[in-house]
Amino acid sequence: MVIRSPHADVDIPDVSLYDFLFAPLSEDDLDEVAVVDGPSGATTTYGELRGQVDAIAGAISARGYEVGDVVALHSPNVPAFVSVFHGLLRAGITVTTINALASGTEVGKQLAASGAKGLITVSPLLAQAAEGAEAAGLPPEAVVVMDGADGYANLRDLLTSGAPAPEVSFDPATHLAVLPYSSGTTGLPKGVMLTHRNLVANVLQAEPYIPLTRDDVIPAVLPFFHIYGMTVLMNGAIYQKSSVVTMPRFDLPEYLRIIAEHRATVLFVAPPIALAVAKHPLALEADLSSVRLMMSGAAPFDEQLAAAVSQRLPHASVTQGYGMSEMSPVSHTIPVGRDDISPGSIGLLIPNMQAKIVDPATGEEIEQPGEGMSAPGELMCAGPNIMAGYLGNEAETRDTITADGFLHTGDIVTVDADGAFYVVDRLKELIKYKGYQVPPAELEALLIAHPQIADAAVIGVVDDEGEEIPKAFVVAADGAELSADDVMEYVAAKVAPYKKVRAVQFTHAIPKSAAGKILRKELRAA
Structure with a gap:
């Protein structure tokens, strides 16, 4: 059965993101503070x-970029990110956001895969940016360093x-x-095509x-390059004329200082924060x-943690949400x-959304109960926020979005009679480390490239801190002299810090199906 949002549909105008966010600004809005630089306190009005x-x-x-060209934005949360991001969209450019923690190799791969003409x-x-640009064939004149560097254009020039x-x-x-680049439910990172209407x-x-x-003040600790920070925090705040205080990275004392000094009212966080x-x-x-208000997203948020937060914030609402890059994301x-x-609970379907819960073994749709809780099944979603597909990858797109427009999420959920959903398991192979996506296939390809490794597999496991x-x-290859530390150091040198392998187990063989697919359930039981 199709489950619908309990909220009435909202009207979605047929406009660009720029026209949606900036055209409605009134004279009274222009002097309101839009962005505050957290470290310095410098303000930018609307x-x-x-x-x-x-x-x-x-x-x-004027630099020759045309509507439809792709330009990469590779930056932590600074006020200039907001200006550049929306300036590019205003010009009809497609922005591919790159994780600020990405290695030079990863930057180069995304530049090449997205077809970016500038960075x-x-x-x-x-x-890292220069290494990636060189690998992708971008000349120095195609690179802008916002805060300035010898031999490159800067933000002042723009x-x-x-x-x-x-x-x-x-x-x-x-x-x-x-x-943005996402691993979806499995495999290597893929370009998620999100339209202006999606956002x-x-x-x-x-x-x-x-x-x-307008009175809300929001510390921007969630990265704008991540779809959660981009849509819910940055664009959502601009739409409501709230004020955002940027933080280039998470630092607890600085975060607490910003909350206290700026009288922050809304905290968008991931569970570790x-x-x-x-x-x-x-x-x-x-x-x-x-x-x-504190809203958690990007990774599971259990009742015990919610209760602990509520004790610390007795006058605040403590909620969580669910989404993925492929849904823009909420x-x-x-x-x-x-x-x-x-x-x-991950909550209710937001307006204009529909969902199905499907038994992954039989493909049968699971009914929402009249009372109590449903049987578990894979969550599938449809709505105006669903991506257009994966860039240049029709096969993965067909596997992810059904003919009637429902997106496979790869998460196993239940739903109760009131329409509240609960994530109970993960069908997808993707690992979520501190809210960041870690695709096993990417790490496996890297490990297998090591001359002393004959085969490898990667799974997500829960550590002592949950x-x-x-x-x-x-x-290990025959005759190899390889320690767990050697393996972890090898991977750490080639990937962003959040992708590092954090545990290693040597084994005689990787269990696989007749078709060669890694049997991860057997590894989890090992």
């Missing part, structure tokens, strides 16, 4: 932000070019706005359940009295004020 966006759009167009980064990440914002025309329903829709869909106001807020000694001494969340829904971590099963 009027200044729109001016910067228009100036960057003009400069990018915008910051000086602390220039070594803001002062004097070129007018271009007149662009495209269909928001089909024109790609962003191209506009998801902001409007989330708003009834996560209402923000929620845990720190609930239990770290520094947090126990901090002034968190201004917080009215499909479910607990509405603010719905204290009758267990905090262990965190899912990548564990490698390694078959």
